[in-house]
Amino acid sequence: MQKIFARPATLLDTGFHFCPGCHHGIVHRLLCEMLDHYGLRERAVGVPGVGCGVFLYDYIDIDVCEAPHGRATAVATGIKRVQPDHFVFTYQGDGDLGAIGTAEVIHAANRGENFTVIFVNNAVYGMTGGQMAPTTLLGQCTTTSPAGRDSRNDGYPLHLAELLAPLEGVAFAARVSLHTPAHVKKARRALQRAFETQLEKRGFSFLEFISACPTNWRLTPYQSVEHIEKNMLRAFPLGTYKDTGAPASAAAPEEEDTANAVL
Amino acid sequence: MAKRRMMRGSIALAEGAITAGCRYYFGYPITPQNEISEHLSSRLPEVGGVFLQAESEIASINMMLGAAAAGARAMTSSSGPGISLMQEGLSYMAGSELPGLVVNITRLGPGLGGIAACQGDYWQATRGGGHGDYRLIVLAPNSVQEMHDLAIRALHLADQYRNPAMILADAILGQMMEPVNLEPPLVEIPPKPWALTGARGRKAQLIKSLYLADGEMEKHNWKMYAKYQRLQEAEVMVEEDLEEQMDLLLVSFGSCSRMVNSAVALARSRGYRVGHIRPITLFPFPSREIREASRRVGKVLTVEMNTGQMWEDVRLAVHPGTLCRLLARPGGAIPAPKEIFEEIEKFVRAGDHFAENIC
């Protein structure tokens, strides 16, 4: 019998603490597949920010350094400057990267730091119980925007992939989703591009995952998938916003997402 | 053979760090410490190191955290407002038991304050400064030679105890020029089996400060406490200038202690029997030395360029019943030897009522 699906070697054999229907687990798995694919386990260092992804070290069998909330890209800068040939990535939520850590991510990107940022955008603060995030959709109810996010008071959803892509130090910036198997496949391809960017030392790579937080969206896992399809993807167009390593044609946003892409 | 050269304090400190094998510097400009970063921006690349001007002190300290996690000797430097921004990172470094050197060339505060010399950051430095139950190793030089030597010592202590260390100096020490004996490079970096160098031929490693399981955090805090106790036992540095018979003991640190040295010489020339204790490590604090000396003398005058911060540690240290007084200049003024001498004279002659505090 041929085995066609197995746990990646780098993914530890233990249950995730994530809520049912949460997409953090899929991102973890994809990361491990890619670490295995490139044989990086022995020279990888992961830097989780503070959020539901902080327990990365319980699941991924590599060296890990915790970072203060929002500071993962600064910590990764220090690690990568000491060990330029190691594979370094951060793993951050939208509160961590898009609010408290915006200065750090913009400047790491602008310096062209040669590491990879894994950005999990679930439009809420998951770990602290569902407060409004910088990526929260207009009208979305959260524990701190009970009547729905109102642009007059709270501003607008922040588009990190689009914001970072134009910076000269950025070599790769894309947004993917995980709400269908087809999208997971595309996400895997994008993650591979991000890994290649770093391995080829082309500069800063950034991959944003639209991710479900059923618990704080107060939706079932299935409704969460619908919410992503109907609402999240409208506000956050999928696509590759920059890829300096791709042939000119491949740099354009992927076909089916082109309609939504803004860059 | 040691080389002797005329040098500015900031440069001597930077050269000391290089001598100790520090190859990574992360920092953000602020007066009066820019000479350190400016010097290292050209020197570190020369010795194969990295100089990185960060976007803020928050980023600087976290870059240093990352470099330390990867096993490197790393440093940053700043002044009051920037050091305040580093407190979160310092707390994480202490909690994660990561070494590193932070230099505070202090300025006046609170707020934007001013750039004159001052010792108002004593509490921030010696009490940890950030959240949680931790300490920094704090060294306070009083000469250009010590700026150099204590930078080396601080980096060694930080590695040895896996804890961030701070040099607490001021603009006087940073700017002034004195002859310095430069040590030949002595790169004796201890092995760091805990560093995140990739899980090659070993299990994956983790550097963290998050402890959620029942009792874990208490265990961790007691472990760190034991480390601070070991520091207290083994690493106190103090300069004692005592006499057999004394009427008065002075305590001061840093640049201020140089004025006190002059005042002590003046007082002795006028027939007063005075001693002087200068803590070189502010944490661990030389409590035992101060207790012993105060037992013999009964009167202790603390001189500081703040409203009385180290004075609290002195009063905790002195022998019970000691009369304590404070001469404080918190606004950038430097207490002149004559001013200190007058205070010595008054205190020696006065009765108990002159003491501000009896411990």
Ligand SMILES: Cc1ncc(C[n+]2csc(CCOP(=O)(O)OP(=O)(O)O)c2C)c(N)n1
């Ligand atoms: C300085 C600081 N402020 C606030 C917090 C509390 N906090 C922990 S996680 C978090 C945000 C989590 O949201 P996100 O980054 O979106 O990640 P998620 O949990 O949704 O994956 C916050 C605000 C903290 N740990 N440190």
Ligand code: SF4
């Ligand atoms: S709170 Fe949200 S982000 Fe966190 S584990 Fe649960 S579903 Fe995932």
